[in-house]
Amino acid sequence: MNCRDADKYLLAYIDGEFDGAESSEIEQHFKFCPACRRKVEFELWFKRGVKTANPPEVRAPASLRAAVHRTYREEQVRRIPWALKLAPAAAVVLVFAWIFFQPSIDISMPIVEASVDRHTDNTPFDVQSPDPKQVADYFTTRIKYAVRLPQFRHTNLELLGGRVATLRDAPVAYVAYQGNGRRYSIIAAPGLDRLPVIPESVRMRVNNRDVVITRHNGFLVVLWRAGDMVYSITSNDDESEVVDLVADAEFD
Ligand SMILES: [Zn+2]
Numbered sequence: 001m002n003c004r005d006a007d008k009y010l011l012a013y014i015d016g017e018f019d020g021a022e023s024s025e026i027e028q029h030f031k032f033c034p035a036c037r038r039k040v041e042f043e044l045w046f047k048r049g050v051k052t053a054n055p056p057e058v059r060a061p062a063s064l065r066a067a068v069h070r071t072y073r074e075e076q077v078r079r080i081p082w083a084l085k086l087a088p089a090a091a092v093v094l095v096f097a098w099i100f101f102q103p104s105i106d107i108s109m110p111i112v113e114a115s116v117d118r119h120t121d122n123t124p125f126d127v128q129s130p131d132p133k134q135v136a137d138y139f140t141t142r143i144k145y146a147v148r149l150p151q152f153r154h155t156n157l158e159l160l161g162g163r164v165a166t167l168r169d170a171p172v173a174y175v176a177y178q179g180n181g182r183r184y185s186i187i188a189a190p191g192l193d194r195l196p197v198i199p200e201s202v203r204m205r206v207n208n209r210d211v212v213i214t215r216h217n218g219f220l221v222v223l224w225r226a227g228d229m230v231y232s233i234t235s236n237d238d239e240s241e242v243v244d245l246v247a248d249a250e251f252d
Contacts, residue, residue: 125161191230
């Protein structure tokens with residue numbers, strides 16, 4: 001099986017449509033192909049998030065869970081941080097960063113792409129309010145999971161509003177904030193598992209949060225997890241400023 005075949009059958013495999021022999025054939029490819037492995041990891045990560053939000057529709061084969069878990073452990077062993085840096089951040093927040101770069105592999109990263117697409121289009125908001133609860137309420141009847149929106153009190157970001165966006169055909173919450181003369185776009189998606197592996201990204205721990213920093217089409221995209229959600233914030237701000245924002249994000 002080559003990468004093109006693996007790509008073609010990826011979703012069918014994740015949906016549990018393969019028998020044992022077919023599964024082991026594609027798993028054999030994942031074992032030796034980091035690019036396809038990252039794809040399957042991402043799809044599984046996203047599906048599990050959706051599964052949590054909407055249990056009856058999605059199931060993932062146990063063999064896949066085992067394969068991905070195994071793969072992740074192997075990768076963790078291989079990754080050796082080459083630098084340990086103290087990143088600039090709000091004075092009260094101690095930030096340790098274990099920084100390393102992923103190998104350069106071109107694969108699609110739907111949440112990153114969706115973030116930048118929404119950030120750059122000018123479609124009006126469906127709901128406008130500076131109140132996170134009011135904006136979150138708007139989403140309750142329109143998307144399948146409960147949305148919690150952050151407040152940025154120390155960094156003084158003001159919520160502008162939001163609308164429904166799509167990620168892999170699933171409706172997700174898109175909101176925008178402004179402050180420091182800039183606009184910041186956030187996609188709030190379901191994400192119970194760890195953050196996906198994204199090529200050419202930097203991973204760090206900020207205020208006990210796992211954070212992934214990457215760039216797409218010239219924009220900075222920073223992902224972090226809180227509760228059972230994953231948030232991606234897109235802006236043209238500096239990396240250290242956005243890391244400060246993530247450290248400042250609070251949920252009432
Ligand atoms: Zn491959």
